[in-house]
Amino acid sequence: MPRTLIAGFGNVLRGDDGFGVEVIRRLETISGLDGDVRLLEVGTGGLGLAQELLTPYDRLIVVDAMSRGGMPGSVYVLEVEGVEMAEAVDLHLAIPARALAVARALGALPPRVYMVGCEPAEVDELVFRLSPAVERAVPVALERIARLVALDLEGSEVG
Numbered sequence: 001m002p003r004t005l006i007a008g009f010g011n012v013l014r015g016d017d018g019f020g021v022e023v024i025r026r027l028e029t030i031s032g033l034d035g036d037v038r039l040l041e042v043g044t045g046g047l048g049l050a051q052e053l054l055t056p057y058d059r060l061i062v063v064d065a066m067s068r069g070g071m072p073g074s075v076y077v078l079e080v081e082g083v084e085m086a087e088a089v090d091l092h093l094a095i096p097a098r099a100l101a102v103a104r105a106l107g108a109l110p111p112r113v114y115m116v117g118c119e120p121a122e123v124d125e126l127v128f129r130l131s132p133a134v135e136r137a138v139p140v141a142l143e144r145i146a147r148l149v150a151l152d153l154e155g156s157e158v159g
Contacts, residue, residue, distance in 0.1 A: 001034055001036045002036065002058035002059050002112075003036045003038075003056065003057045003058045003059070004036060004037045004038070004057060004058065004059045004060070004061065004149055005037075005038050005040060005052060005053065005057045005059070005060050005061070005110070006024065006027065006037065006038070006039050006040070006060075006061045006063065006145060006149075007020075007024075007040045007041075007042045007049050007052075007060065007061070007062050007063065007096075008020035008021045008022075008023050008024035008025075008039075008040070008041050008042060008043075008063045008064070009021070009042045009043070009044070009046070009062065009063065009064040009065075009095070009096055009099075010022075010043065010044070010064055010065060011043065011044050012043075012128065013126060013127075013128065014123050014124070014125070014126070014127065015120070015121075015122040015123055015124075015125060015127035015128075015129070015130065015131060016065050016072070016118070016120030016121055016122055016123050016130055016131050016134040017065050017120065017123040018065075018130065019063070019064065019065045019117075019118045019120065019130065019134055019137075019138070019141075020042070020062075020063040020064040020065065021041055021042075021043060022130060022138055023063045023116075023138055023141050023142065023145070024039050024040070024041045024063065025041070026138060026142060027039050027142065027145070030142075033149075034149070037149055038052075038057075040052055042099070046095070046096065046098055046099030046102070047099070047102070049062075049096075049099045049103065050099055050102040050103045050106060050108065053103045053106070053108035053109065053110065054106065054108050056108075056110075057110045058110055058111060058112065059110050059111070059112040059113070059114070059148075060109075060110045060112070060113045060114070061113075061114045061115075061116060061145060061148055061149075062080075062096045062100075062113070062114070062115050062116070063115075063116045063117070063141065063145070064095075064096055064115070064116075064117055065117065065118055065119075065120040065123060065134075066115065066117025066118060066119065066120075067119065067120065068117070068119060069119075070119040071119060071133070072119050072120060072121035072131060072133040072134060073118065073119060073121070073131075073133030073134050073136055073137040074118065074119040074137070075116070075117070075118050075119075075137050075140045075141050075144060076115070076116070076117045076118070076119070077114065077115070077116050077144050077148070078114065078115045078117070079112070079113070079114050079115075080100070080113040080114065080115060096115065100113065114148055116141050116144055116145055116148070118134055118137045118138075118141060119134075120134060121133050121134060
């Protein structure tokens, strides 16, 4: 089984921006996760992700709120095709692209990187919970993550 890191980004004080953190918290309550799967609650400190990736992984799944113009609660799964070079290091690295750029600069980026995102409804107000649409999207994201974890490195599902 490929070594997989699942990392949740977001600020739980900004409503739907906390989507990635909430998904990680729910994954922590699920028994039966393979020993080759590690969960990391990144929050807004992406430097921790870059540091964790110094331990070699075959695959990284980043979970975050993702604005792509869809309806709030829409779940997206994308394979990251390329990561830009880091121009400067910000100690917070609050967005996944910056953390991935630092991991690339360190030579620690896994061969396969996926994004599981959810279209937010509200991220600008001081709110301590997910909107109803994004709350309903959490189980969908969990199912999509389970599918990604079940893939072998060639992209086909493991028996």
